[in-house]
Amino acid sequence: xxxRPIGVPTRKGWDxxxxxxxxxxxxxxxxxxxxxxxxxxSNHGEVTLGDALFTSTSAVTVTGLIVVxxxxxxxxxxxxxxxxxxxxxxxxxxxxxxxxLSALGIQIGMPQRLILREDLNQTTMSNLTVLVxxxxxxxxxxxxxxxxxxxxVFIPDHGFGMGLWHAIFHSISAFNNAGFSxxxxxxxxxxxxxxxxxxxxxxxILGGLGFIVIGDIxxxxxxxKLTLHSKLMLIGTLFLIxxxxxxxxxxEWSNPGTLGSLETTGERIWASWFQAVTPRTAGFNTLxxxxxxxxxxxxxxMLMFVxxxxxxxxxxxxxxxLIVLILATIAFFRRRSELNAFGRSLGLEEIMKVLALTxxxxxxxxxxxxxxxxxxxxxxxxxxxxxxxxxxxVGLSMGATGELDGLxxxxxxxxxxxGRVGPLTIGFFLATRSLPRVKYPKGQIYLG
Amino acid sequence: xxxRPIGVPTRKGWDxxxxxxxxxxxxxxxxxxxxxxxxxxSNHGEVTLGDALFTSTSAVTVTGLIVVxxxxxxxxxxxxxxxxxxxxxxxxxxxxxxxxLSALGIQIGMPQRLILREDLNQTTMSNLTVLVxxxxxxxxxxxxxxxxxxxxVFIPDHGFGMGLWHAIFHSISAFNNAGFSxxxxxxxxxxxxxxxxxxxxxxxILGGLGFIVIGDIxxxxxxxKLTLHSKLMLIGTLFLIxxxxxxxxxxEWSNPGTLGSLETTGERIWASWFQAVTPRTAGFNTLxxxxxxxxxxxxxxMLMFVxxxxxxxxxxxxxxxLIVLILATIAFFRRRSELNAFGRSLGLEEIMKVLALTxxxxxxxxxxxxxxxxxxxxxxxxxxxxxxxxxxxVGLSMGATGELDGLxxxxxxxxxxxGRVGPLTIGFFLATRSLPRVKYPKGQIYLG
Ligand SMILES: [K+]
Ligand SMILES: [K+]
Numbered sequence: 001x002x003x004r005p006i007g008v009p010t011r012k013g014w015d016x017x018x019x020x021x022x023x024x025x026x027x028x029x030x031x032x033x034x035x036x037x038x039x040x041x042s043n044h045g046e047v048t049l050g051d052a053l054f055t056s057t058s059a060v061t062v063t064g065l066i067v068v069x070x071x072x073x074x075x076x077x078x079x080x081x082x083x084x085x086x087x088x089x090x091x092x093x094x095x096x097x098x099x100x101l102s103a104l105g106i107q108i109g110m111p112q113r114l115i116l117r118e119d120l121n122q123t124t125m126s127n128l129t130v131l132v133x134x135x136x137x138x139x140x141x142x143x144x145x146x147x148x149x150x151x152x153v154f155i156p157d158h159g160f161g162m163g164l165w166h167a168i169f170h171s172i173s174a175f176n177n178a179g180f181s182x183x184x185x186x187x188x189x190x191x192x193x194x195x196x197x198x199x200x201x202x203x204x205i206l207g208g209l210g211f212i213v214i215g216d217i218x219x220x221x222x223x224x225k226l227t228l229h230s231k232l233m234l235i236g237t238l239f240l241i242x243x244x245x246x247x248x249x250x251x252e253w254s255n256p257g258t259l260g261s262l263e264t265t266g267e268r269i270w271a272s273w274f275q276a277v278t279p280r281t282a283g284f285n286t287l288x289x290x291x292x293x294x295x296x297x298x299x300x301x302m303l304m305f306v307x308x309x310x311x312x313x314x315x316x317x318x319x320x321x322l323i324v325l326i327l328a329t330i331a332f333f334r335r336r337s338e339l340n341a342f343g344r345s346l347g348l349e350e351i352m353k354v355l356a357l358t359x360x361x362x363x364x365x366x367x368x369x370x371x372x373x374x375x376x377x378x379x380x381x382x383x384x385x386x387x388x389x390x391x392x393x394v395g396l397s398m399g400a401t402g403e404l405d406g407l408x409x410x411x412x413x414x415x416x417x418x419g420r421v422g423p424l425t426i427g428f429f430l431a432t433r434s435l436p437r438v439k440y441p442k443g444q445i446y447l448g
Numbered sequence: 449x450x451x452r453p454i455g456v457p458t459r460k461g462w463d464x465x466x467x468x469x470x471x472x473x474x475x476x477x478x479x480x481x482x483x484x485x486x487x488x489x490s491n492h493g494e495v496t497l498g499d500a501l502f503t504s505t506s507a508v509t510v511t512g513l514i515v516v517x518x519x520x521x522x523x524x525x526x527x528x529x530x531x532x533x534x535x536x537x538x539x540x541x542x543x544x545x546x547x548x549l550s551a552l553g554i555q556i557g558m559p560q561r562l563i564l565r566e567d568l569n570q571t572t573m574s575n576l577t578v579l580v581x582x583x584x585x586x587x588x589x590x591x592x593x594x595x596x597x598x599x600x601v602f603i604p605d606h607g608f609g610m611g612l613w614h615a616i617f618h619s620i621s622a623f624n625n626a627g628f629s630x631x632x633x634x635x636x637x638x639x640x641x642x643x644x645x646x647x648x649x650x651x652x653i654l655g656g657l658g659f660i661v662i663g664d665i666x667x668x669x670x671x672x673k674l675t676l677h678s679k680l681m682l683i684g685t686l687f688l689i690x691x692x693x694x695x696x697x698x699x700e701w702s703n704p705g706t707l708g709s710l711e712t713t714g715e716r717i718w719a720s721w722f723q724a725v726t727p728r729t730a731g732f733n734t735l736x737x738x739x740x741x742x743x744x745x746x747x748x749x750m751l752m753f754v755x756x757x758x759x760x761x762x763x764x765x766x767x768x769x770l771i772v773l774i775l776a777t778i779a780f781f782r783r784r785s786e787l788n789a790f791g792r793s794l795g796l797e798e799i800m801k802v803l804a805l806t807x808x809x810x811x812x813x814x815x816x817x818x819x820x821x822x823x824x825x826x827x828x829x830x831x832x833x834x835x836x837x838x839x840x841x842v843g844l845s846m847g848a849t850g851e852l853d854g855l856x857x858x859x860x861x862x863x864x865x866x867g868r869v870g871p872l873t874i875g876f877f878l879a880t881r882s883l884p885r886v887k888y889p890k891g892q893i894y895l896g
Contacts, residue, residue, distance in 0.1 A: 251822075294828055295821045302814065325807050332804035348796050355803050356780035359773050366750065373742045374699075380742055381828035 023421050025092065029060045030417075033085045042078030043068075050409070057413045059085035060092075061420035062313055064179025064283035064395020065386075065412065067402060071184040076165060079182055083172045089420070090176025090207070090313040091139055135211050139175060142206060146171035149199040153190070174203040177313040179283020179395035187274075191286040192267035197274055204282035205241075208308030209233055229320065233309050236319040240306065244276030247299055257291025279303035281314045283395025290382070290398040297381055297398070304385075304392040305361075315393030315419050317361050324354045365391050368415045372408045376400065390415035471869050473540065477508045478865075481533045490526030498857070505861045507533035508540075509868035510761055512627025512731035512843020513834075513860065515850060519632040524613060527630055531620045537868070538624025538655070538761040539587055583659050587623060590654060594619035597647040601638070622651040625761040627731020627843035635722075639734040640715035645722055652730035653689075656756030657681055677768065681757050684767040692724030692751055696744060705739025727751035729762045731843025738830070738846040745829055745846070752840040753809075763841030763867050765809050772802045813839050816863045820856045824848065838863035 033056030036042060038049055047055075047068055054067045059082045070079065147167045154170075155163030166182050173180045183189060190196035206214060216230040223231065249272035252259040258275075259268045274286045279300045292300065307316015328351050368387040376383050382400040389396050390412045401412055481504030484490060486497055495503075495516055502515045507530045518527065595615045602618075603611030614630050621628045631637060638644035654662060664678040671679065697720035700707040706723075707716045722734045727748045740748065755764015776799050816835040824831050830848040837844050838860045849860055 293822075294824065295818060298814075298818055298821055325803065328800060329804040329807045332800045348799070351796070351799060351803060352776060352780045355773065355799060356777040358806075359777045366746075370743060370746055373746055376742065379827060380832075384828075 022092075026060055026089070026417065026421055029085060029088050029092070030056050033060060033081065036081045037074070037078055041075065042081055043074050044072070047073055047078075050406070054409060054413055055082065056085060057416050058395070059178065059180065060089035061393050061416040062086055062089050062176050062178040063315075063390060063393040063416045063420070064173075065390060065397055065401050065416065066180070066395075067409065069184050070180055071182050079165075079169060082180055083169050086176050086178040086180060087139075087172055090178065091136060134215075138211065138214065139207075142203065143171045143175050146174060146199055146203045149195060153193060153195050170200065171203065174200045174282065174284070175207040175313065177204050177207050177282050177308065177315075177393070179278075181284060186285045188286055188288070191262065191271050191274075192264070194270065197270045197286070200284060201274060201277050201282075204284075204313075205237070205277060208280060208282070208312050208314035209237065210309035210312030210314075212311050213309060229310075232320055232323050236323050237309075240280065240303065240319065241277055244279070244299065244303055245272055248272045248276045248296060251293055251296045251299065252287075255291070255293050255296070258287045258293075258296070275300070276303075279394060279396060281307045281316055281392050281394040283389075283393075285396060289396050292398075294381065297385060300396065301385055301388050304388045304394045304396065305365075307392045307394075315391070317358055321354050321357055324350055325358060328354065361391070364415070364418060368411055372404065372411050375405050375408055376403075378403060386412065387415060391419040393419050470540075474508055474537070474865065474869055477533060477536050477540070478504050481508060481529065484529045485522070485526055489523065490529055491522050492520070495521055495526075498854070502857060502861055503530065504533060505864050506843070507626065507628065508537035509841050509864040510534055510537045510624050510626040511763075511838060511841040511864045511868070512621075513838060513845055513849050513864065514628070514843075515857065517632050518628055519630050527613075527617060530628055531617050534624050534626040534628060535587075535620055538626065539584060582663075586659065586662065587655075590651065591619045591623050594622060594647055594651045597643060601641060601643050618648065619651065622648045622730065622732070623655040623761065625652050625655050625730050625756065625763075625841070627726075627729075629732060634733045636734055636736070639710065639719050639722075640712070642718065645718045645734070648732060649722060649725050649730075652732075652761075653685070653725060656728060656730070656760050656762035657685065658757035658760030658762075660759050661757060677758075680768055680771050684771050685757075688728065688751065688754065688767065689725055692727070692747065693720055695747055696720045696724045699741055699744045699747065700735075703739070703741050703744070706735045706741075706744070723748070724751075727842055727844060729755045729764055729840045729842040731837075731841075733844060737844050740846075742829065745833060748844065749833055749836050752836045752842045752844065753813075755840045755842075763839070765806055769802050769805055772798055773806060776802065809839070812863070812866060816859055820852065820859050823853050823856055824851070826851060834860065835863060839867040841867050 030053070034049070034053045037047065037055055038052040043052075051068050051073075054065075055070075057063075058065050068074075070082065074082065147164075150167035150170055151164060154166040157163060158166055169180070169182045172178070179186075181187060187196060187200065210233065212227075213230045213233045216226055220226050220230075223234070226234070249259070249268065252272070252275075253268065254260045259271055262268050262271060271286055274284075278284050280303050289300075305316055306322050307318055308314020310318050310320060365387055368391065369384060372383055372387060373380070378400055382398040385396070385398045386400040386404075388394070390401075393416060401409070404412065478501070482497070482501045485495065485503055486500040491500075499516050499521075502513075503518075505511075506513050516522075518530065522530065595612075598615035598618055599612060602614040605611060606614055617628070617630045620626070627634075629635060635644060635648065658681070661678045661681045664674055668674050668678075671682070674682070697707070697716065700720070700723075701716065702708045707719055710716045710719060719734055722732075726732050728751050737748075753764055754770050755766055756762025758766050758768060813835055816839065817832060820831055820835060821828070826848055830846040833844070833846045834848040834852075836842070838849075841864060849857070852860065
């Protein structure tokens with residue numbers, strides 16, 4: 001069975017596969033961003049070309065890892081450039097994901113009036129234009145609401161002008177799961193603020209669920225009527241949040257570097273909530289990330305690896321991938337050749353996809369660890385944290401990124417890019433299209 | 449599609465699935481071994497019941513992790529008990545693996561005269577008796593040859609009696625991939641000895657290929673005629689050995705703690721060879737494991753995770769599992785729904801198995817890391833090393849096992865047991881047998 005990938009016809013008459021278009025577009029955004037951030041108008045004079053490249057990549061890939069302090073190294077113009085790059089990067093992938101998915105032969109389950117025809121060759125660019133417009137309107141509406149709520153806190157603290165700017169920047173950064181902050185200590189100053197804790201987390205959770213899920217909820221309103229994808233995303237997200245919240249609180253409660261430093265139980269519960277949801281894959285922090293216990297760090301690494309939803313602003317292997325991985329494992333041990341969830345079946349296609357995606361992701365992370373560890377000096381867990389954070393476009397940091405040399409930084413840049421443009425895309429490039437040959441007799445091998 | 453697992457009928461009339469039999473048998477071996485090693489005749493008086501339990505588990509699961517020095521804490525009688533436990537554990541799984549595989553519906557591709565009937569309900573215990581006898585004869589023959597070669601070195605060094613004992617112990621320990629040594633510094637004293645380097649490694653590589661492959665080679669003699677499983681095992685093993693050898697040499701060449709301390713290039717090449725093959729999953733060492741570079745350590749961890757062959761004395765997720773994982777990933781990106789290798793196809797069954805096995809293994813290791821990290825103090829990479837070493841029943845150590853408290857040690861014991869009795873078995877227990885229900889309509893979810 002071979003499906004012909006659709007291509008974007010160019011003037012020269014050759015087909016460019018969608019992932020290539022996406023990668024090229026991102027590369028272009030990053031290079032333009034680098035030049036803009038390097039301009040004297042953008043920074044206070046201490047940003048090198050390398051720093052600008054790193055920051056631009058981090059913004060376009062909505063990662064949030066930094067090598068210079070966004071708050072003090074960049075002017076308001078520079079910060080605006082960063083916000084613009086985040087918006088491009090976040091919405092860019094959301095919309096392009098739709099194209100990539102359809103190119104890979106995956107149905108796009110949009111609300112009825114938006115349905116892209118399932119026959120790939122009839123997927124026209126005009127359908128996509130409608131879709132892109134709706135995604136942008138939805139994103140801007142969410143961000144506007146965010147600005148209003150954040151203003152209630154930031155304007156009293158920083159005056160009208162700067163308060164409004166902080167609200168706009170954080171709203172864009174939160175919805176797009178970018179994790180960049182115009183405060184040097186991220187949101188540590190608001191560790192106990194209910195408004196900030198709720199507004200920021202709700203925004204990045206919404207952005208991380210993905211456009212398809214939000215659109216589905218908006219249209220159907222009742223859980224039972226939702227698509228299988230939406231149901232799995234909601235239940236998986238809820239489970240990961242509760243699990244992370246409880247475990248983080250239990251592990252860090254009396255750690256003087258994190259929760260132990262907070263005076264009230266309320267603050268500790270808010271901080272646990274924030275630190276449990278931010279690894280997937282927002283990247284803001286209200287506690288000192290590098291002061292976490294070893295076990296808390298491991299928990300955060302696991303959550304960062306999983307990430308958020310498909311076709312969202314989040315990274316990672318995605319919640320649905322984890323669910324299918326677990327369902328397939330259970331199905332195997334139950335001796336079933338079929339996966340079922342909520343009265344729907346999932347076939348070989350999904351299993352192959354999950355296997356391929358997870359394998360490529362793990363190989364990427366191991367390669368990243370391997371190369372960066374050659375020149376790295378500090379604790380190894382910091383390096384794992386940083387590499388997974390880059391791969392999952394999370395942006396949380398224990399400080400290792402700042403300590404890396406040129407080669408290490410280059411690899412973190414590469415990890416952010418690959419983590420965002422997607423393991424699927426890399427494979428898409430590696431793949432050569434071939435027709436099925438003769439059907440082979442079945443072989444037998446032993447595993448495990 | 450539901451296959452009924454065969455069971456071992458008991459007097460009470462209920463079926464005990466083969467993995468349960470295996471687990472119970474191992475548990476019995478371990479408990480008997482614990483008592484024997486605890487007896488005053490076995491040790492010089494400083495071995496606690498906990499130490500004895502740890503050592504017995506390590507021996508029966510052919511892991512080789514230790515909490516007391518085998519050379520100085522145990523008498524020759526105690527060492528003989530350990531050797532006996534290793535032999536039981538190593539051969540026990542080799543033979544039981546055949547039963548477990550057939551219970552899981554996997555064909556046993558033995559040489560013609562040994563074929564177990566493919567119809568599971570006709571797999572009788574008498575067939576297994578023949579098989580077990582052949583496995584034991586083959587193992588003893590290999591070990592006898594090993595004793596002869598090792599004696600050439602150990603008898604001149606340690607006199608006839610002790611030299612022969614060292615040869616017998618190391619021969620059993622090597623063929624069964626146990627990694628226990630009657631020398632306090634493992635084989636570090638023979639880092640440059642060609643006889644030791646070759647005899648020990650050839651024995652554990654043979655033991656780690658698995659009985660099925662050895663039997664196949666013995667019968668067919670030509671690569672082209674081998675079964676798919678044998679071909680994949682041989683090529684995979686060759687690739688992993690060459691890859692490990694080259695990388696280890698490159699990474700450690702000028703590390704004063706490891707290769708850098710050796711005077712001649714020859715010694716360095718021998719040491720690289722040994723350290724490249726021992727992680728899968730022999731567990732002897734000729735260099736100081738804890739002095740490796742961070743990157744060398746990571747390489748070793750990856751090799752330990754992969755391990756050796758199915759139905760062998762080795763642990764890990766197995767070479768064939770890795771190969772199918774990679775083949776399936778490539779197949780997905782090539783848009784093929786079928787896996788082919790050497791003119792044979794592999795189906796959904798294998799893919800599901802690989803996915804389940806890898807998922808369970810990774811979850812096991814993460815859980816182990818999570819729990820042990822709560823009380824662990826040293827560098828995190830040492831803990832990863834130790835947990836993967838226990839899971840893969842490798843037995844290499846950077847010293848963290850000795851530093852763990854009671855809870856940590858208990859978890860390492862559990863990891864060794866689970867790593868040996870097999871991820872498949874755990875799943876077998878977790879699984880409830882159920883009949884296929886209605887066929888569900890196909891659902892659609894988005895991944896990656
Ligand atoms: K982020
Ligand atoms: K071992």
